[in-house]
Amino acid sequence: MGGSRRDTAALAQRLLAEEAGCSRKDWGGRLPIALVYPNSYYVGMSSLGYQTVYRLLNSLPDVVCERFFLNLGRGNAVQPPTSLESQRPLDDFPVVAFSISFELDYIHLVRTLRVAGIPPLSAQRAARPLVIAGGAAASANPMPLSPLVDGVFIGELEEATTALVDALWKAAMSAKPLEELAGAPGMWVPALGSGQRVRRAWVRSLDPWPTATCIWTKNTELGGMHLVEMARGCPHLCRFCLAAHIYRPYRQRTAEAVLALAEAGIERRLTIGLLAPSLADCRALITVLEDLAKRGARFSLSSLRPDRVTRELLGLVVAGGGRSLTIAPETGCERLRKKLGKRFDNEALLAAASLARQAGLQELKLYFMIGLPGEDEEAIKQTADLLRSMRQTFRRRLVVNVAPFVPKPHTPWQWAAMCPQHELRRRLTLLRQLLAGTGVELRVEDIEWAQLQAIFARGDQKVGEALARIGNPSKRSVRQALTAAGIDFDEALRARRPGEPLPWEVVDAGLPRSYLEKGLPSSAQELDGPLQDKL
Secondary structure, eight states, rough: OSSSSHHHHHHHHHHHHEEOOOOOOOOOOSEEEEEEEEEHHHHTTTOOOHHHHHHHTTTTTTTEEEEEEEESSSSSOOOOOOTTTOOOOOOOOEEEEEEEOOGGGGGHHHHHHHHTTSSSSSSSSSSSEEEEEHHHHHHOOOGGGGGOOOOOBBBOOGHHHHHHHHHHHHHOSSSSSHHTTTTTTEOOOOGOOTTEEOOOBSSSSSSSSOOOOOOSSSSSSSEEEEEEEEEESSSSTTTOOOHHTTSSEEEEOOOOHHHHHHHHHHHHTTTEEEEEEEEGOOHHHHHHEEEEETTTTOOEEOOGGGGOOOOHHHHHHHHHTEEEEEEEEEEEEEHHHHHHTOOOOHHHHHHHHHHHHHHHEEEEEEEEEOOOOOOOHHHHHHHHHHHHHHHOOOOOOEEEEEEEOOOOSSSSGGSSSOOOHHHHHHHHHHHHHHHSSSSEEEEOOOHHHHHHHHHHHOOHHHHHHTTTSSSOOOOOHHHHHHHHOOOHHHHHHHOOOOOOGGGGGGGGOSEEEHHTTSOOOOOOOHHHOOOOSSO
């Protein structure tokens, strides 16, 4: 454990002194809610979703929402869970709400509860505190959390905030808190029956709901930035992409709304970080960048589609102090890229690299996946060929991030198998060999953790039961806990067949099964994973 409660409280006070924008309220007559990001302060304070929930809850006069993190530094050492705002312990709060964007943070949810002296399994807890969760991972498949939490909020909180808080007030004062909790829109309560199906909550229009940094601190991953959401969802609906499918429909903010949200960052002379799953599709992008550039503001863009990259756009990026361009080709094989839903060719990628060089950018960041359904040795070679060509075009820093394909719920490729570890390693070895001596900087996501992520993403209640067994988390201890809970890895990672019941179908994400099935891999062989005949 990372220090005493007194040490943690002192660290919380130092962090608060270096923040601007936090909300500190008296507890009198208010519902105290502990908002927990189950990772470090350094990571969590760069989460725009987490900050947005904090702002929404504290916008209500009858709520006092305070922040908790796994620890208040940068690592994963667990500290006594202590609120930043009042330095109170976690078990002082009648409601504990976890914000979970990534499946592997389920492990840290358990750690946080255990260190706070709160039993991780809901069946072993008394009525207080009420433990709930939300966020992208939890919304996509709440079933792994079912043994651990009392409720999961499915979807986007904005329009449901008042109704959720009303339900939490009633639950806090009721002899039957779960029944009251279930009255909130978008709330799934596992103890009331696993067959209960909940419709995802979502916001019809973004402009009335500001989504931008509301607490500024230098002690975080993106400490020099003021983040602004430009759009939610994605018009391209790539077959592997969770965010595109669970944040449907595609919605954009107006230029006026984006610039209004950027104002606080401009006043603080911070870099404006513009965010959207497909930023270059935003109609207001050029107008916003031109306005920011005229005002001398610095700005940074999230990933761009290569077929939307123009000389005008990159000129504005440079005017805003930008030094890099980020693109996610996913694969160098055009056949495979078309199957997964990204309809641009390698010529578009090379043209974007050329424009980046001409604009004077210093870095090109590329994101690829490996182990995609239908992938073969030729696809790996084509990825290497593309990267060599891009390296010849762009002679400055070329950073290539490679992650194993992980099938996700509510996507057309939710049924696909995950590539076995030994095959992923063989593919990565081949890619490294083909790129040796090119100067391409290759960064590879950990294969074992990716496999565990896949098990969590498509898991059922057995995953939560396994997580509750974990003491000091490591890849080995997590694997042992999953095995002890009766989870067979080959079974968990195999392809699902159309018509087979799926644990996450308790969530009505607004996409009928028939729609998703149209995007299935085109053959049984591809559904079972990458093609292995040549590897």
